[in-house]
Amino acid sequence: MDEKDFLAECFETHRTHLRAVAYRMLGSLAEADDAVQEAWLRLVRSDSDGIENLGGWLTTVVGRVCLDMLRSRTSRGEEPLDVRVPDPLVGHVEAIDPEHQAMLADSVGLALLVVVQTLGPAERLAYVLHDMFAVPFDEIAPMVGRTPAAARQLASRARRRVQGAATVPDADLTRQRKAVDAFLAAARDGDFDALVAVLDPDVVLRADTGGEAAAKVVRGAAAVAGQALTFQRVSQSARPALVNGAAGIVTTVDGRPVAVLGFTVTDGKVTAIDILADPERLGRLEVEDLDG
Template sequence: MSNHSWLVEQFEAHRNHLQAVAYRILGTLSEADDAIQETWIRLSRSDTSRVENMGGWLTTIVSRVCLDMLRSRKSRREELTMDNIPELVTSHQDRSDPENEALMADSVGFAMLVVLEKLNPAERIAFVLHDIFSLSFSEIAPIIGRNETATRQLASRARRRVRGVESTLQTAEAELKRKRELIDAFIAASRNGDFEKLLTVLDPNVVLRNDTAFPPAVNTPVVHGSQAVAKQFTGRAHGAKPVLVNGSVGAVIGPLSHPVFVLEFKIVDDKITEMEMIADQARLSQLDLAILNDY
């Protein structure tokens, strides 16, 4: 086996773990993919003849790459907003690997990703690598350029900051759960043809905006009122599943990578007040879709 082939084999053997590390540090899979690509470039250019623990070595490299990316992000003063929340799972991720999907979904939920955005780069690296991936402080210290004591203090400070915003995030996650339950009820009622149940989840003055690219069966661009909207969705939504659409709860028909159409919802006082159906492929490609974890 050539050296290049051996490196490829080693890298692929650790790819899932590296992506899990990068995702938890960076918060988005798109950036995690960039970090994985940069890690491969550094691996391919390095002399690995003396590397005894390839997994540990690659974890160090991807963590350093992520640290550089976090520092670059901070220097551009990128702020986390509700229009740019961390991704739970990317819509473009290849879902063919169940193990990889599990790595992306377990142990770090929406609330934790938001908490991590509150930490500075060094705190974030120390916290993620120690508290989530169980690396020792002696292993983490060289990555962030601190001594072991300082690294321990960074992780401790990060832990306190996480606890400090925990109640706020629990409230946000509870609200997300309520919205998820409402959309689940809407999908079930639509699929089962339960007109009366649909009326209970729709605001009496709900507005539905249909995409003109949607199949000809849908002719009305805008539908007003719960009766008319419920009538349109009764007996439909087969195959629909709840997702995050640009950070808000929605629904998708078809695979995330190639959706047939997407429904965006506006929810006020536990009622659906606005809905938008998106079927145009150009618009669909611009949406940030993410799987909603079960609660």
């Protein structure tokens, strides 16, 4: 085995971890793959003999690449001003894909990622690397051009925003599924009262349909229930799924996904619904046969 093959083999042992870092930073599976590929190219061009901790080095490189990508989005005016529903990880209800399981080792649901996507690039980097991957502030500081104390403050501000906006879901997947099934049944029946009963009074629904407009945001049980009634027709083709490791729904037309719904269920009530209905982005997602 030559040196490049050995390096490639070592890199592959870190790929899933690096993709998880990039996914949390960017909210895009395709861009996450691009960031990981860029890290590989930088590794090949580097003096790998001088790298003592390859995993740490690659994590730092991916963080820098993602930071550059986020700043580029902002300079081009592509970073949404409101909310953007990240690419969901969709799997069969019976068993989550092993790679998805690794990507979601700390139960990163769509609702949490939506909030992370609203953070500025430097705050996002500090929060994701430190709070999700335990990267020390001494290593984060040079990446954002700050002192370690300032990097700590960035993560602290980000943490407060995330904790203030993202609810913690029930750990019991069966309890989650019971609430989501009740929501789906009520939507199919057009039962407004049953919908309100399964929704938290402060529930928030975010629907990302793509295009120039920011995601639509609806708040409150009555408003969300009213919106869900418009879902009655397409709900007939809805199938249960795991969406970012939590109970969710995929709706299809002619076998193609037209919407992925991720639910946050807390104390048996639906506290957040995040919908991706952007045809272009859905077309790039890998969605398993949920009937199989």
